[in-house]
Structures are given as structure tokens and as C-alpha cells.
Amino acid sequence: MRELNVELVTAQVARLCQEANFDLPPDVEAALQEVGKREESPTGRRILGELCENARLARSDRIPLCQDTGLVLVFVEIGQEVRVTGGSLSEAVNRGVAKGYTEGYLRKSVVADPLRRVNTGDNTPAVIYYDIVPGDAFRLTVMPKGFGSENCTALGMLKPADGLEGVKRFIIEAVDRAGPNPCPPVVVGVGIGGTADKALLLAKRALLRPLGSRHADPFIAGLEGELEEQVNALGYGPGGLGGRMTALAVHIETFPTHIAGLPVAVSLNCHALRHKTWVWEGEKSE
Amino acid sequence: MSEVLRLEAPFSEAAARSLEVGQRVLLSGVIYGARDQAHRRFIDALERGEELPLDLRGQVIYYVGPTPVPPGRACGSAGPTTGGRMDRYTPQLIAYGVRGLIGKGKRSPEVVAALKEHGAVYLAATGGAGALLGRRIREMRLVAYPDLGPEAVYRIVVEDFPATVAIDSRGQNLYELGPARYRKA
Structure with missing residues (x-):
């Protein structure tokens, strides 16, 4: 049995929210470069060039790739031999989202109620999915989803x-x-x-x-x-x-x-x- | 059509009518950032016969909800949002006098008709290039509806902001013409 304190989860979620928005995954960047070689349309090639340049600028300047920094999806896999301590895991994840979005100057795009539409101000809550899996590891993926x-x-x-x-x-x-x-x-x-x-x-x-x-x-x-x-x-x-x-x-x-x-x-x-x-x-x- | 046209904003009806579909432009000058909820409030005001909080006649609206500006910068990430969500408001705003729109994605036949009737244009900027486009923004100031947060209205000074004429004032539509050229059966 391993013990995981939720404070560590909060810190990591905050970090992941920022990294996800600034740093395009290498496989995606490679794919954009690759299709740039195959695109026949001159306009298309120019746009793909802009997107590759955008990825470089976002990473170097720590500016979000896109102004729609998304509603945050979080996929959590909890090994069944892990014990989570220190409070509510979901609350810890949401504290991490709030911290990441506030400190990272990311856009707060979430409204508290779909009909009355008042912004929550910190991009929470995230949509969180939990899976219980064998083992004693804890794996968490942050995916900001643009609308x-x-x-x-x-x-x-x-x-x-x-x-x-x-x-x-x-x-x-x-x-x-x-x-x-x-x-x-x-x-x-x-x-x-x-x-x-x-x-x-x-x-x-x-x-x-x-x-x-x-x-x-x-x-x-x-x-x-x-x-x-x-x-x-x-x-x-x-x-x-x-x-x-x-x-x-x-x-x-x-x-x-x-x-x-x-x-x-x-x-x-x-x-x-x-x-x-x-x-x-x-x-x-x- | 590969020549890039330098265009000053705001621009006249004659300038709008001279733009042709597919033309690449580098826009410099003043534009206004507004999106879903701001549009709704504009239309509510117009329907009540009230003045808008700012005079948008002859102006260019940019569909944008920028990220908060980090210290030491003029702008954060500020690319275009989907124009189609504004379709139900746009014909009224064009009739009121808005001259240009900047966004991304397709528009309704009603929007195209309004652009033709009143001599206005729809420009496309590259969606998802917010870091790159934000660098072409020199100044950004909140001018209306601060309670809307990222949906508030901003006065934006741009320099060499890259865009493409997506729907011109003759109703020619790059979102139809472009894909038709590359579509296979």
C-alpha cells in the first residue's frame, strides 16, 4: 500500500494545466509538420506553417496555444493499492485547476450553470473520470477541451x-x-x-x-x-x-x-x- | 491573389466592397473584440431602441475571448472563435452598420446576404493560432460589459494582423469555394 497526499495532486494538476496549454505534445507537433509536407493547397501549407510557429511561440513565451484554454477533462487511474490521504481527491483536483488557470493567466471559460451562465471565475469544476486499476501507481491526465x-x-x-x-x-x-x-x-x-x-x-x-x-x-x-x-x-x-x-x-x-x-x-x-x-x-x- | 494587402481598420464601405474572396490581408488599426454574450446584449439594446455602449458603425468586430494578459505583455493568447455562433445576431449588426467581421468557420446564408446588401466582409484568421495572433495585438482595453469576464468587449489595436477574406461583399464564400476545389467525389 502506498499513500498519496492530495496536496501533491493539487500541485501536479496545476502544473499539468499550464504545460498542456503552453506545450503542444511532440507527436502532435510532428504530425503537423508531416502533413505540411503532404498538403497540396498553398493556403493550407501557409496555415500549417502558422500552426507550427504558433506551437514554438506558445512554448517559448509560455502563452496559451489557443485562447480557448478549455474546460478541463481529467482522467484518473488509481491503483487499488494506493490510499489517497489528506482530504477529498476531487476537491484537490479542482483546487489544482483553479491554481493552474489563475497563476498561468489561462482563460476562465466555465459558467456555473448552463442556463444562467455566470462564470465561476477559476475555470472549475473539471470533468473528472476515475478508474480503479490493479497495482499501486496513480496516473492522471489533464486534457483541456476547447469548445x-x-x-x-x-x-x-x-x-x-x-x-x-x-x-x-x-x-x-x-x-x-x-x-x-x-x-x-x-x-x-x-x-x-x-x-x-x-x-x-x-x-x-x-x-x-x-x-x-x-x-x-x-x-x-x-x-x-x-x-x-x-x-x-x-x-x-x-x-x-x-x-x-x-x-x-x-x-x-x-x-x-x-x-x-x-x-x-x-x-x-x-x-x-x-x-x-x-x-x-x-x-x-x- | 498571393499578394498581401495592407489594410487599415476601420475601413470604408468602398474599401470593404473592393476586397475579394481569398485575398490575404495584414490588418492594422483599431478593431473591437466581442463574442456570444456581448452580441446578445448589443441586439437586446438595439431592439429596445437604445444606444450601444460604443459606436460600432463602420467598425470591425473580432470574435475573440482573449486569455488574461500576463505582466509585461500587451496581450496573451487571442485567436478567433467560431463565427457561426454569432449568426443569429450578425445580420442585425451589419444592418446597424458594422463593416467587418473577423472569426473562423462557416456562416449562415442570412449573414452572407447581409454582407452583400450592406457592403461588409467576413475575414478568417487562423483558429488555434492564439499565441501567434496575440503577438500582433499592440494594445487591448476593456470598453464594455466588464461583468462578462472573457466575453467582455475590448478595444484592440492590431498591427499586421494576418487574415484572409473568407466571404466578400459579393457573397463569394471561401468556406465553399476552397473545399470544393479539393473535394473528391
């Missing part, structure tokens, strides 16, 4: 008879409907199966897979490649002003589902796919 792309999320409760073709059509139509709005080149996260809510969560988690990776199941991996080609035939390109590179990647995650259903969810992320992870494997204690 230009979040507003393009799609959920389809397809019929089993719609099959693979129906799923492909639904995904392509979701990206087509979004067009320029989610800030292409996008990463397309897809969740297939489970219940409606499970499919949406799978789609979100799919965004976190490293760019360049493929699903372990060759059938799903093949589908990812096929959909990437189809998405990149839509013509939106960088910024949606026309071009070949509409998506950096399509990532699919699946889950068993009900005999009567075929849920499919599409979560889009802009080219600024921001996330940072902290893994704690602290001192052993009795």
Missing part, C-alpha cells in the same frame, strides 16, 4: 442492420457537417459500442492515443486507415479553407454492446490536441 471542436460532437444510435457501412457513413457525415468549425486538421475520436454514454467516453479517450498509433485489432486498424482517407477526401483542409489535410488521424475504440444496438460517437479535437500526464509511483509505505 469549437466539442460543439461538433455527434452521437448516433444506429441499428445493427446499419452495419459497418452505416457506421462509416455516420462518421464521415459528422466530420463533413463540422467542416471548418472544429479547426482542422482535426483528430477524429470514434467510440463504437457500449451504451450511448460509453460510446461518447470511448470517443474522447480515443483522442488521447498517441498520433501514429493504430488500434491493436487489425480489423479496426484497417478501418481507421480507410476513414482517414475518406475524411481527407472531404476537401476542407487546414482552417477549412480548402485542402487535403482535414484530419491528422482517426482513432477508434470499441466496446461490447447490446444485441439491439449499434451506438457510434464521434468526438473531434482541433489540431491543438492538448494533454499532459503525470504518473506517480511514490515511496512504498507499510
